[in-house]
Amino acid sequence: MSALTVSGLNVWFGTDRAYAVRDVSFDVARGESFGLVGESGSGKSTILRAIAGLVPTWSGTMMVDGETLGPRRSKAFYSKVQMVFQDPYASLHPRQTVDRVLSEAMSLHGVKDINTRIGRLLDDVGLGPGFRFRYPHQLSGGQRQRVAIARALACDPSILLLDEPTSALDVSVQAEILNLLVDLRREHKLTYIMVSHDLGVVGHLCERIAVMQQGAFEEVLSVAEMRRLEAKSPYTRHLLKSSIKSIR
C-alpha cells in the first residue's frame, strides 16, 4: 500500500481562483523518498501545504495510508504526517525554549514519559542535552533546523514533508542536515516528500523526482534517469543543464 496518493489535485488562492497547482497526481510508496523540483512560483511548496492541511482551498483526492483526507485534518493524521519548514529562523517560536517546543508537541500527541523522550529526541537529531533549555536566538541556523526536525519527529510520524529544509543554510551545514535526514529515514523507516529548487539536494535524498512548471507536473523521472540526463520534456532538460552548469 502506498503511503501517500494524490490524484487530480488543484489548489487555488483568492476569490478569483488563481490556480497555484493544476491537476497534479502522484503516488509515494512507503519508505520512498519523492522529490518535487521547480522554480519559485511553480507550486511545489503549495502541494506540501495542501497535504498538510495549511491551504483550505483545494480539490481532488488525497489519501494517506489508504484513508481519504477531508477538508479538516484529524489528530490521527497529524501523528502520521509532519512537516519541516524552509526557514529555521521563522519556524521556531522566538519566546519558547527547545524544551518547551518539544514537550508541547509531545503532550499534544499524548506521549507519556516526556522527559526521557526529549533527551532521546535531541540525541537523535545530533543535539546534546546542553541545547535543551536554549532559546532559538541562542542557536545557529543548522541547530534550529535540527530542533525543527526533532519537533516533527516528536510524535513518531511515518511521513515527513520537507519544504526546502536546507536552502537557508550554509553548504557545510546543509551537508550535516542532509546526512541527518538520510540517517533518520533509515532508523525510523520514514517516507519523505521533499521540495527543493536544488537538483543536487533532491538527487541526493530522493529516488523519484517530479519536475514542476507553472503548477503542473512537467514529468516524473527517477534519479538514475536524471543523472543520465534522460529527460523527455525540453523544460526539464533546460533545468538539468543549467543546474549542472552552475555546479561545474
Next chain:
Amino acid sequence: MSASQGLRDWLLAEEPTSRRQARFAAWYKGWLTLRSNTLAMLGLFVLAFLILAAIFAPFLATHDPFAQDLGQRLLAPGVNGHLFGTDSLGRDIYSRLLYGARISIYIVALVVMVAPVVGLIMGTVSGYAGGWIDVVLMRVTDIFLAFPRLILALAFVAALGAGIENAVLAISLTAWPPYARIARAETLTIRNTDFIHAIKLQGAGPFRIVTRHIWPLCISSLVIRVTLDMAGIILTAAGLGFLGLGAQPPSPEWGAMISGGRKYILDYWWVATVPGIAIFAISLAFNLLGDGMRDVLDPKEDNS
C-alpha cells in the same frame, strides 16, 4: 562577591540545565538591557519612588491630609513646616500629594487590569478568527475609537455618577480600542508564520494557539504601548478630577487638587503647580520606562 558572581554565571550560562534557569536567564538579560538605558532607569526610579511614597504615606506625611486649618490657609512652601505650603482650606499640600499618589496608582492599576486585557482578547480573537467575527469585532472597535476619549469618559461618568471607580471604568472603556488594533495587527502577521503552522500541524486547537503562542508575542508590544499610554491615562483621570467628575473632594486626587488651586493660581502659584509637577513627573517616568521596555521586549532582539 563570589556568591553574586556565581549567581551571575548561573544566569548567563550558555547551557541552562532547567526550565527555571532558562526563564530566569531570559529575565536577567532583559534587565541588563534595561539597566544600560539610563533614561529608562531614571523613569523606573521615579516610579519606584512614587510607589514607595504611596505605600508609606502615613509615615511620611507630616500632617493629616484632610485636616483643615483655616488659620493656616494658603501658606507659601516652607512656612510653618508645610514643605509645599497649604491650600485654600489650610491643608498640607505635601501630605495630600503623598496620599494622592495612592489614588493615581490605584487608577493606573485598575485601568491596566481592564483595558489591555480587553484589547488583547478582542484583537487576537478578531485577528486569528478572521471572517465575519473579525468584521464585527473591528467595527465595534472602530465605534469606540471614533469618540474623543475625554468626551466619552465624560458621558460615562455623567451616566454612572462621579467617582474614582466610574472614572476608571470610563477611561478603560475608551482606552482598549487602540490595544485591540495593535493586537490584531500583530496577530495577522504572527498567524501566518511557520511556527504557528508547525504547532497547528501538531494538532493544536485555536484556543491553545491564541493563548499560548500568540499572546506571549502580543503582550510585549502591548506592555510597551500601555506604559507609553499611562501618561495619557493619568492625565485623563486628572482631567476628570479637574472637571469635578473623577475623585470627589476632599479626596486628594492630583487633578482635583489642581482644580482647587485654579482660583488662586495668580497669587498662590504653588497650590496648582505642585500637584501639576507630580502629574508631570509620573507621566514622564512612564514614558521613559516605556521607551526602555521597547528595547527589552522587542521580539526581534538578537542579543545573546
Next chain:
Amino acid sequence: MSDDAPLLDVENLWVRFRTRSGVFDAVRGVSFTLGKERLGIVGESGSGKSMTGRAILRLIRPPGMIEADKLEMHGEDILSAPEKRMRQLRGGRVSMIMQDPKFSLNPVMSVGQQLVEALRAHENVSRGEARRRALAMLDEVAIRDPERVYDLYPHEVSGGMGQRIMIAMMLLPNPEILIADEPTSALDVSVQLQVLDIIDKLVRDRGMGLMFISHDLNLVAKFCDRIVIMYAGRIVETCKASELGNARHPYTLGLLNSVPDLEHPRDRLEVLKRDPEWRKAPSVSARQ
C-alpha cells in the same frame, strides 16, 4: 593617484562591534588588492565576507568600527575621507549589488525614474540624456523591451529582471569597482546563469574590478579569476580560480566536498570538522 595603483588596496582590515560581552571582531586583519579582475570572496554566513564588502564602502554603522593599516581606492585613502567624499565614491566609482532586488529598488518609483535619479546623483546630465543612457543600459543588461520596462514599477518585474535592473542602475555612472554581494542567491537556477553572464560581460567590456561575494565556492570558481576564502573573519586561503584543485586548507576542501552533486552521488556527504586552530591562525594576505 597613480595609474599603476590597484583599484583597491586593503591592508589589515578589522571590523569590530562593541557588545555587552566585549568587543566582537567580525573581520580580523584581512588584506587584499583588487585590480581589473574578478575577485571572488567565499565564506559561510558569519565569515565576515559581507562585512568586508560593506567596510570598503564605509557602510558599517555604529557600534561597528572600521580599522585598517591601509584602505585605499585608486591610491586615495578612504579610511579618513570625509563623509561627503564617500557619498561621491559610493555609486560613483564603487557600486554595490545586494542579494535581493526586492529590497533594493524603491517600490513607489518607476524603474526609469530610479535609473535617471541614480545617474543624475553622480553626473550633471540633462534629463533627456539620462533617459537615453538609462535605456541603453537596460538594453545592455539584456532587457528585451527597454522602453516598456522603463515605465514599470518594481513589483511588476520578476526577480531576475529586478536584479538586471539593479545591475543597470549600478553600472550607469560607470564605476570602476563593482561589489556584488550574493547577487544571484535569491534567483532561480536558470536565471542565475543569465544574470552572471551579464555581470561577466559588462565587467570585461568596461575593464572594471569585480568583488564577487558568495557562499557558493563552485560558482565562484567558475566565474572569477582569483578566490579568497574567508573563515571566522580571516582569509584562510587564496588562490587562482584555475588552481582551486590544488587547494590545501581543510576548510576549502570541506566546502568543496560538502556539496551534493547530481552526477557523482555519494552515500554520505562529507561534513566539515571545524578545527578551532583555523580561528587562531593569522590571516593570509591576498595582496598582489
